[in-house]
Every structure is written in C-alpha cells, then in structure tokens.
Ligand SMILES: Nc1ncnc2c1ncn2[C@@H]1O[C@H](COP(=O)(O)OP(=O)(O)OP(=O)(O)O)[C@@H](O)[C@H]1O
C-alpha cells in the first residue's frame with residue numbers, strides 16, 4: 001500500500017485537475033467575476049460569457065501585444081497573492097493604486113480615474129455632505145479605498161466592510177445601512193437599480209485604477225504601459241468607457257480629452273434592460289434556465305472535490321485511528337497531536353497556507369490538489385475520531401475471542417472489529433460527507449470555481465441573490481441525496497441485528 | 506484412570522500479577538491427554554486468569570507453560586510472539602458470554618478463522634464446519650445470525666467454532682453461567698461427547714453437579730493458589746484441606 005498510494009494520488013489528481021498551465025501567446029489576467037458590473041461580470045444574457053469594461057481593456061491590451069487574453073478567476077482580496085504565485089501575469093480588476101499595494105506589486109500608469117460616490121435611500125434628507133456621515137452606519141467594500149476614507153472620517157462612522165458590492169446596496173435597501181460609499185462605477189450600476197435608492201451628486205476623493213504586474217516584471221510592465229498609451233491615443237479606451245457609461249469629468253481632465261461624449265452608453269443600457277424583462281415570473285424561469293449549465297459546471301467541481309477529498313479523508317482517518325489505538329505510545333501521540341492541530345485551526349486558513357504559503361518553501365500545488373489536501377487533512381482528522389470511537393465501541397471480548405481462535409491483531413481488526421464498527425460509523429460519516437460537500441465552498445479562496453463561487457458570480461451579475469440562492473441550495477441538496485441513500489444502504493447491509501435468516505426469508 | 510506418563514500440559518511455578526496484585530501464585534499443574542479437568546474456586550480466585558495464561562491471552566510474569574513440545578516462559582525475545590501463537594494453536598476456547606461474532610452467520614462464525622488463519626478455501630472450511638454443526642445439533646441454523654439463537658444454541662455454536670480450528674485442548678470459562686439449567690445440559694452434553702472422543706478439556710465452572718459426574722480430575726484454587734487436586738470422589742467426599750471443606754460447605 002505504501003508504494004502504490006502516492007502514485008494513485010497523483011493519478012487521481014492529474015486526471016481531475018482542470019487547471020491548465022500557461023501557454024505561450026496568451027495574456028493571463030486575473031480578476032473576480034463575482035465583483036460584478038461594470039468591471040467584470042457574467043453576461044446576464046449569456047452567463048457562460050464574461051463581460052465588463054475591464055474585460056474589454058484586457059482584450060484590447062492583448063490585441064496590442066499580439067496575444068490572446070486568458071481570464072483567471074480568483075477572489076478579489078486574493079488577486080495579488082495569486083499574482084505573486086504566478087497563477088496569472090497581470091491583474092485588471094478595479095485595483096486602486098495605493099502606497100501599500102505599490103510595495104507589493106508594480107502598477108501600470110492609471111487606466112481609469114474616478115471618485116467615491118454616496119448612495120442613500122430616496123427619502124433620506126439628512127445626508128448630503130461628508131460631515132453628515134458622523135454617527136451613521138455606512139457600508140463599503142472590504143479593503144477598498146472608500147472603506148479607508150470612511151475609517152479616517154473624524155466623526156464616528158460605523159463602517160461595515162462587505163465582500164461583495166451587490167449585497168451592500170441590498171442592505172441599504174433593507175435599512176441595515178444609512179449610506180453606501182463606493183467607487184462611482186459601482187454606484188452607477190448598482191446604486192440606481194433599486195428605485196428606492198439614489199446616488200448623491202457630490203464627489204469624494206480621487207481614485208485611480210492601475211494594472212498590477214509582479215515586482216520586477218519590468219518588460220511586461222513597459223509593454224502594458226505602451227499598450228495603454230496607444231489605446232488612449234487611438235480613442236479606443238475612451239470608446240470603451242463611453243459605451244459602459246463611465247466617461248466622467250475626472251477622466252476628461254486627467255486624459256486631457258474635454259470633448260463631450262458622443263457614443264450611446266449601450267452596455268449600461270443593456271445591463272439595465274436585462275433586469276427589466278425578468279420582472280414577470282415566466283421570463284424569470286426562462287432566465288434561470290440559462291444559469292443551469294454554469295451552475296451544473298460548478299456542481300461538478302464541487303462533487304469531484306468532495307468525493308476525492310472524502311476518499312482520502314477516509315483512508316487518512318482510518319490510518320490515524322489505528323495509529324492512535326494500536327501504535328506505540330510515541331507514534332500515537334504524534335497522531336493525536338496532528339488531529340488536534342488540524343481540528344483546532346480553521347480550514348480556511350489551512351487552505352490559504354497550503355496554496356499561498358507553501359510556494360514560499362518551493363511547493364507549488366495546483367488549486368485542485370491544494371483543495372484536496374486541505375479538505376482531506378481536515379476531514380481525515382474528524383473521521384479518525386469517528387473510527388476510533390467506532391472501534392472502541394466493539395467489546396474487547398470480540399478481540400480476545402478472535403485472538404483465541406488464532407487470528408493475529410491485524411486479522412482480528414479487519415475481519416472482526418472493523419466490519420462491526422462500520423455500522424456504527426456510517427451515520428456520522430454521512431454527516432461529515434454532507435458537511436464536506438458544503439465546506440468545499442471554502443476552496444474558492446484558492447481560485448477554484450465551484451458551486452458557491454458560481455452562485456456569487458451569477459448573483460452579482462443578475463443582482464438576484466434570492467432566486468439564484470434557492471437554485472444553488474437545491475443543487476447542494478440534490479448532490480447530498482445519493483450519499484444519504486448510499487449511507488442507508490450500507491447501514492442496512494451491515495446491520496446484522498435486523499437481518500432475517502435466508503431460511504425465513 | 507490410565508494415562509500416559511508425561512502430561513499433555515504442564516504448568517510450573519506460574520506467577521501472574523495485575524498492577525501489584527498477585528492473581529496466580531506459584532501455580533504448578535499437570536493436565537493429562539484425554540482427561541476432563543474441572544477448575545473450581547470462589548469468584549475472583551484467578552480461574553479465568555489461569556485459562557488466559559494457558560493460551561497466551563495474558564502474559565505470564567514468571568514460571569513456564571509447556572504444551573506438547575511448545576515451551577513458553579516469561580522470556581520476551583523475538584521468538585516470543587511466534588511461540589505464543591504456536592502455544593495458542595493447541596487450544597480452543599469457549600467463553601462465558603459465548604462471544605459469537607454478531608455480524609456473521611453461524612456458518613461464517615465457524616469458517617472465518619480456518620479461512621483467515623489456515624487460508625482454507627470456503628468450501629474446505631465448510632466441509633469441516635458442517636459436521637461440527639451437526640454434532641452440536643445446529644445444522645438447521647447454519648444461516649442464522651447469533652442474535653437469533655437461544656443462549657444454549659449460541660454456546661454450542663461457540664464450541665463448534667473452537668473445534669473448527671482442530672485444537673488439541675478445549676478450554677471453557679464458565680460455559681454455562683449465563684444459561685438456565687436446561688440449556689446448560691445441552692452444553693454439557695456436547696462436552697461429554699467431546700470427552701468421549703478423548704480430547705483434553707479444562708473447564709472452569711461453578712456447576713459442581715456436572716463436575717462430580719463427569720470430571721476426571723478437580724482442581725480447587727483459592728486466592729491464586731492451588732489448594733487441592735484430586736478425583737471428584739476424593740475432593741468432594743474427603744477434602745484434605747480446611748479451605749476446600751469451607752468452600753464445599755456453602
Ligand atoms: N485485566 C485485569 N486487570 C487487573 N486486575 C484483573 C484483571 N483481570 C482480572 N483481574 C483481577 O484478578 C483477579 C482474578 O480474576 P479472574 O477473572 O481470574 O477471577 P475468576 O476466578 O475467573 O473469577 P470469576 O469466577 O468471578 O470469573 C480478580 O481479583 C480480578 O479483579
């Protein structure tokens with residue numbers, strides 16, 4: 001077993017791992033499609049396609065460089081770690097140029113200038129000025145420039161940092177927030193969708209977005225800057241902004257281009273329209289159907305991850321349980337320590353360490369492998385306790401009897417003890433498997449696009465957390481059903497008490 | 506009673522201690538081929554421990570056990586494990602609580618050890634098991650699970666299971682304590698049948714009625730010491746030791 005195991009492991013993973021390596025001739029760019037409009041989102045009309053002004057910029061730059069743009073999904077706040085890890089070579093996703101970030105990555109020259117905008121409920125007339133925010137609950141995106149501005153507000157502002165922009169405006173609608181401060185493009189797209197909200201005209205702060213490149217990647221940086229210069233000169237960049245309804249005074253000033261807009265904001269209009277014709281039930285259902293392929297893809301990733309992880313978790317759990325029960329004290333203590341360590345620390349952090357931490361010591365795993373390792377280690381620790389309890393639940397006299405019949409300890413374990421313990425451990429194992437199915441959503445921090453991540457992207461694109469949420473929940477539920485079935489079958493198969501002798505049957 | 510001069514099993518100065526508690530003290534015993542020896546004594550005097558030491562389920566602290574040409578002492582060299590299992594192959598053991606494997610049918614209970622230990626094929630093991638089940642009167646219960654049998658049936662199955670490994674000596678630890686008198690008789694009947702085939706048997710029991718009638722020899726133990734050894738007549742009619750007399754009087 002010891003020799004075959006790693007080979008089997010690698011075989012398994014390489015078959016299932018979907019992440020391909022960088023190919024020549026591509027511009028690998030990272031972003032987060034759950035971020036939403038107008039930056040980067042799943043096309044509400046065709047959710048299998050990503051759109052957004054940054055998608056167009058990425059493609060325009062790639063064209064300038066004679067490359068093919070290739071998009072890599074990652075969670076927004078992990079975009080820079082992913083860049084350092086060389087998952088992709090540039091990041092274009094509304095990353096504000098700040099001093100802290102400059103210490104970590106190289107920034108291109110700004111490709112977009114904007115400002116922060118306040119959104120409030122229509123009937124609010126207490127908030128107009130910056131000073132009015134004192135004592136109010138104000139929502140923003142975590143780690144964003146807007147959030148930092150709020151935190152530096154002299155009056156006591158209760159700042160709520162969110163992961164996803166769309167939920168912030170929803171909370172404002174539900175009166176959980178008094179105001180939202182976010183970059184103007186976001187306010188433009190989301191702050192105006194709900195008729196009960198209004199965007200205030202006042203501008204706050206200055207924001208500039210830059211394209212991130214790894215430190216020291218000067219050649220790529222130069223090429224990107226050149227490309228941006230060309231796109232600016234040719235008016236192509238401006239055309240993108242105009243079509244997305246993003247051309248503003250700030251850009252006009254910075255890019256020395258005072259001419260009035262002349263293009264129709266077609267993309268902005270299309271986005272707004274995509275909401276209007278789903279208001280009735282029928283068209284909504286039709287629309288949900290277009291989500292199914294994408295959700296199914298996510299569900300398959302979730303299922304693959306969970307099954308492979310559980311397979312290894314079961315093996316590891318069994319090994320740990322046996323070591324803890326029968327190995328010499330020192331080795332058993334190591335197993336105990338391992339179990340405690342793994343159980344006592346959050347899975348999220350473990351995944352993060354495995355994926356982003358290990359490359360520092362030269363171990364660079366692809367996301368699928370890292371996810372499997374993280375989940376299998378974790379669940380292996382939990383399983384081991386279940387197996388240990390199951391084995392301990394079998395009376396000692398069964399072991400003694402087996403030994404008296406001439407079986408050795410291993411034979412007694414595998415032929416007598418474990419078959420009896422299975423019946424005891426199957427229900428809690430099923431529990432764990434279902435919980436693993438859902439915990440697997442945590443792996444989106446390491447760039448995997450599984451079901452929950454797809455949900456986030458679809459919800460952001462459609463601004464419909466409720467409907468997409470129910471669809472996703474149903475999918476999780478349905479995925480769990482076969483395992484519950486299997487578990488019942490195993491339980492019945494091993495429940496000798498309820499067995500009828502063949503002669504009676 | 507005629508028997509060979511060298512005993513089948515001899516136990517010399519056997520000591521067994523559990524955490525400073527001396528459970529068997531300098532026990533010396535001979536068991537002869539084909540004899541049924543009964544071991545009697547108060548609860549906690551060390552009877553079960555003696556049986557477990559005999560078949561190597563418990564390690565001995567000093568002294569020695571010899572069965573045929575297998576010799577075992579405290580010595581824990583590399584061969585110890587090997588010798589323990591060689592010793593154990595001589596014995597079949599029957600427990601007070603039957604200890605059938607609940608997840609296996611009666612037939613599977615019998616063929617498991619021959620298949621796993623002796624690597625017999627299922628058919629070969631069954632060919633051994635089925636006559637044994639017939640002998641203990643359980644042929645019609647081959648496919649039952651242990652939980653579907655009465656206590657007496659379970660204990661007879663357990664005896665057959667031990668016999669399926671073709672031991673030279675049978676050890677019984679209070680085989681009938683969990684059974685009512687009628688069911689006990691079923692089990693004793695099987696043991697008598699085995700005695701008739703001249704197999705060496707050692708029985709720990711509180712059933713003095715059975716001991717009187719069928720044992721070839723009786724050993725009385727108190728507080729881990731062998732107090733008296735004799736034929737049932739000698740021990741029951743004319744006990745030599747005061748402690749034996751006190752035990753029998755109750
Ligand atoms: N594993 C053990 N650890 C510690 N002490 C033990 C252990 N097994 C038995 N003993 C002790 O050794 C003594 C002898 O036990 P043993 O089971 O041999 O008695 P017994 O003669 O079989 O009694 P009974 O008739 O009740 O079965 C008892 O005092 C018991 O408490």
Ligand SMILES: [Mg+2]
Pocket residue numbers: 552553554678679
């Ligand atoms: Mg006892």
